[in-house]
Amino acid sequence: MWAYYALFAAFFAALTAILAKIGISEISGNVATAIRTVVILVIAWGIVIAAGEHKQLIGISKRSLLFVILSGITTGLSWLFYFKALETGPVAKVAVIDKSSLALTLILAFIILREPISWKVAIGCLFILIGTFIVMK
DSSP states (O other): OHHHHHHHHHHHHHHHHHHHHHHTTSSOHHHHHHHHHHHHHHHHHHHHHHTTGGGGGGGOOHHHHHHHHHHHHHHHHHHHHHHHHHHHSOHHHHHHHHTTHHHHHHHHHHHHSOOOOOHHHHHHHHHHHHHHHHHHO
16 A cells, blocks of 8 residues: 555655746745645644544654654755755756655665665666766756
8 A cells, every 4th residue: 555655645746846836936935835834734734633643742752753853844944945946947857856865765764774775776776866967967
């Protein structure tokens, strides 16, 4: 089932890039990021409340809370830089470079989380990075 979720995530990420590029034609990337964040906030809390998961808030450990907050900060920074890149660059190139985060994630998962990387994954990661550098030129 996770693979279907991942495919949906990829599809919506692709659609996000196109919609964002159209949306920032008349406003700054910072304003677009702020609006997008409010929309996501409403949707995310709506899902949490509808699923009854808001009860988990009481039992969150300090460690989990810290890392979720840090993840939120890095997500916000990612979005701000992404929208700034979309403001000034072509969506096709911005999206490819942004998706190099896949290769960076694999590398960081290996270094920080000690997750194993197979040769297939390592070669795929290398191709992603090579492709990113080709698109950047």
